[in-house]
Amino acid sequence: MRTELVSEPGQQDRPNEDFASIGLPASGQGGALVVLDGVTPPRSATGCLHSVPWYTARLGGALTEMIISLTDVPLTEILARAIARTASAHADTCDLSHPRTPQATVALARWSPETVAYLVLSDSVLLLRSPDGTVTPVLDDRIARLPRASLATDAVVDSTVRNKEGGFFTAAADPAVAARAVTGTVPRAEVRALAALTDGAARWVEKFRAGDWADCLALVRKEGPGTLVERVRTLERADGDRRFLGRGKTHDDATVVYVEF
Template identity: 80%
Template sequence: MRTELVSEPGDPTRPNEDFAAAALPASGQGGALVVLDGVTPPRGGTGCLHSVPWYTARLGGTLTELTVSLPDVPLQEALARAIARTAEAHAETCDLSHPRTPQATAVVARWGLERVEYLVLSDSALLVDSQEGTVTALLDDRLSRLPRSALATDALVDSTVRNKEGGFFTAAADPSVAERAVTGVLPRAEVRALAALTDGATRWVEKFREGSWEDCFRLVRKEGAGALVERVRALERADSEARTYLRRSKTHDDASVVYVEL
């Protein structure tokens, strides 16, 4: 079994807000991966004493533990429990109702002898490679389908579409958001490999249009997860002045990739 994990901050002088983990139970059967992309808040208050890296570490660690230790609990429930447990850790000191309370996107996959379960919430991605070599991108595309006018300012996003019906959803302090995740189950025999990517890594496809999801997966499989991040960094540097592809996005974003051959 081949497993690779790369997580690189967009700015080496700032903490990485991503979380990435791959876990193999002691039984030797099955496994799981968890990837979170912490949402960088705008300048101003978040109602919380804690940083985004604190939140993603807490949520990611709890979610990984629950996903592995409770194999019969659906992934949506595992995410809901992890969100609730993380919220309890700072509910007495922080305003968890603030729209910018620390939050994150999520990708979770868990596999056993018979099936592969998956969960995707917001704009990270899970790529699935079939035994026939077909690559399928499992996405929560609600954010990308919103009109640009709905995303014009941070205040507008927070008041109208962030964690709201008709908008998009992230894991913050409300456990019920887990019900909004894209989920499914695949036959284990049909899955050869998985790759989970935060949007700092999916830029290779979604921002720079360097290739398809299948091309992206093949790059990771052939050259390694680190090679994809290196390609993205080179493209970001080349576009730092023209801003042709990045537009309003930050020049460099945290980028994480977890690759697993089952």
């Protein structure tokens, strides 16, 4: 089995808000990956004493432990339990009802000799490559389908679409959002490789249109996750007139996890 992980902050003077892990049980049977993209809050209050990296480290650590140790528990329940555990760690000190309480997007995959199960919540991406080379993207595209007017300002987003019916959902403090995730299970024999990307790395496809998802996974497979991130950084620097990035960050945290069976 080949596993690779790259995670690079968008700015060297700011902490990386992403989290990534690969778990391989001592039994040698199966494994799992966890990728989180912490949601950068606005400059206004969040109701929380803690930073986004604090949250993603807590949630990511809980997910990594549970996804490996509780192999009979569905991924939606794993995510719900991890959110609840993380919320309990700061419920006494923070206002977890605030719309900008620390939160993250989620991509999970867990494989056994028989199956590959997956879960995606919000705009991280999971790619599955079949034995014949076909690449299937697993996407939660609810943000992309929203009217631009609903994303005009942080205040509008928070009051109308963030973790609300008809909007989009992230892992924050409510375990119930786990049921909103995109999930599925496929036979292990139908998957030869998979990759999980935060949106900072997925920009190569989604923002810059440098290739499609099959091209993206082929690049990661051939040259490694680090090359994908380097190419994203090159494209970001070249986009001086913000033709592709628009209102997006010039450089975003970028994480890629690759697993090949």
